[in-house]
Amino acid sequence: MGGMLREDLQALCSLPAALEAMGERWSFLILRGSFNGLHHFEEFQSELGIARNILANRLARLVGHGILVRAPCPDDRRKIEYRLTDKGYALLPTMIALRQWGERWETGVPATPILVDVRDGRPIRPVEVLSHDGRVLTKGDLHWALPEDVAREDEPEVKAAE
Amino acid sequence: MGGMLREDLQALCSLPAALEAMGERWSFLILRGSFNGLHHFEEFQSELGIARNILANRLARLVGHGILVRAPCPDDRRKIEYRLTDKGYALLPTMIALRQWGERWETGVPATPILVDVRDGRPIRPVEVLSHDGRVLTKGDLHWALPEDVAREDEPEVKAAE
DNA sequence: CAATTAGGTAGTGATTCGCAACCTAGTTGC
DNA sequence: GCAACTAGGTTGCGAATCACTACCTAATTG
Numbered sequence: 539m540g541g542m543l544r545e546d547l548q549a550l551c552s553l554p555a556a557l558e559a560m561g562e563r564w565s566f567l568i569l570r571g572s573f574n575g576l577h578h579f580e581e582f583q584s585e586l587g588i589a590r591n592i593l594a595n596r597l598a599r600l601v602g603h604g605i606l607v608r609a610p611c612p613d614d615r616r617k618i619e620y621r622l623t624d625k626g627y628a629l630l631p632t633m634i635a636l637r638q639w640g641e642r643w644e645t646g647v648p649a650t651p652i653l654v655d656v657r658d659g660r661p662i663r664p665v666e667v668l669s670h671d672g673r674v675l676t677k678g679d680l681h682w683a684l685p686e687d688v689a690r691e692d693e694p695e696v697k698a699a700e
Numbered sequence: 701m702g703g704m705l706r707e708d709l710q711a712l713c714s715l716p717a718a719l720e721a722m723g724e725r726w727s728f729l730i731l732r733g734s735f736n737g738l739h740h741f742e743e744f745q746s747e748l749g750i751a752r753n754i755l756a757n758r759l760a761r762l763v764g765h766g767i768l769v770r771a772p773c774p775d776d777r778r779k780i781e782y783r784l785t786d787k788g789y790a791l792l793p794t795m796i797a798l799r800q801w802g803e804r805w806e807t808g809v810p811a812t813p814i815l816v817d818v819r820d821g822r823p824i825r826p827v828e829v830l831s832h833d834g835r836v837l838t839k840g841d842l843h844w845a846l847p848e849d850v851a852r853e854d855e856p857e858v859k860a861a862e
Numbered sequence: 863c864a865a866t867t868a869g870g871t872a873g874t875g876a877t878t879c880g881c882a883a884c885c886t887a888g889t890t891g892c
Numbered sequence: 893g894c895a896a897c898t899a900g901g902t903t904g905c906g907a908a909t910c911a912c913t914a915c916c917t918a919a920t921t922g
Contacts (some may be wrong), residue, residue: 556802632797656843681818684819
């Protein structure tokens with residue numbers, strides 16, 4: 539692979555855009571809190587031990603990016619509920635992948651509460667990069683291609699995941 | 701789900717450990733550079749436009765965490781090569797997942813150089829959380845369990861991905 | 863109507879960031 | 893073999909961000 543695509547890679551990769559939304563220090567931990575059922579300012583604050591102004595700033599930023607929605611509780615109008623949007627839920631694979639990486643390479647052991655499939659109680663699979671037909675792809679199996687060079691799905695094989 | 705596991709979740713989740721290694725501002729972009737074939741200080745610097753002292757700090761930190769290795773080039777001993785370790789390569793699913801999320805929810809359109817399987821030239825599948833037998837799991841399908849409650853793999857079903 | 867609670871804002875010092883300049887070892891030109 | 897150049901940093905400085913504490917306001921409870 540030559541350096542021909544270098545600038546296109548730089549310009550058009552969506553990783554910087556993703557990092558603009560999620561790249562700040564507490565963002566992923568707040569997201570984890572949301573996935574774990576935290577909804578209120580004080581819950582996040584006491585759970586994460588984050589400074590209040592930073593928490594307020596992060597929550598506002600996550601709301602601004604459409605990852606959380608901010609809604610006053612109808613029963614107690616002092617309370618504000620922060621809930622994940624679809625866009626926020628869509629970060630689940632990223633978060634699980636990062637968590638699994640930390641398990642494998644940083645803490646070294648599987649974390650004690652194990653994330654399992656609720657349907658059969660068995661641990662989830664490691665998050666991996668898969669080809670269209672489900673083969674596991676590693677770094678050498680990947681390639682950058684321009685749209686016109688991409689093989690179209692002429693044969694109706696397995697199309698994405700349903 | 702009660703708040704019973706709350707503290708265990710907090711204490712034992714490996715996400716904070718992962719973020720300690722990768723949570724800083726430029727870390728993911730440096731990683732992307734490494735995956736895209738950058739190896740030298742000046743390459744990263746001119747490609748990412750990062751400040752030199754910050755780049756030096758990030759590279760040293762990534763090396764310290766075992767994500768990159770630092771090795772002097774044998775042919776030109778001014779040059780230092782930064783290469784991904786296995787631990788660094790293992791971040792591929794996380795990075796792809798984050799990039800795909802950015803494509804779907806931030807930039808809105810698929811990035812122009814498309815990441816494809818080199819074997820058949822077809823785009824890769826979206827990174828997803830899968831059950832042990834390959835079903836796609838969303839947020840409601842997941843559950844925290846203690847090790848003793850986790851279903852063992854007594855029946856030899858599909859075990860991980862081959 | 864006083865006390866409490868939820869969700870913030872304001873002020874202050876310590877870190878970190880980005881930018882530019884400088885430095886050092888190794889390499890190349892001649 | 894000495895000047896010029898290059899790779900990979902380090903240093904200093906101002907700006908932005910961080911964590912910590914105190915304070916504030918609206919709603920709720922006693």
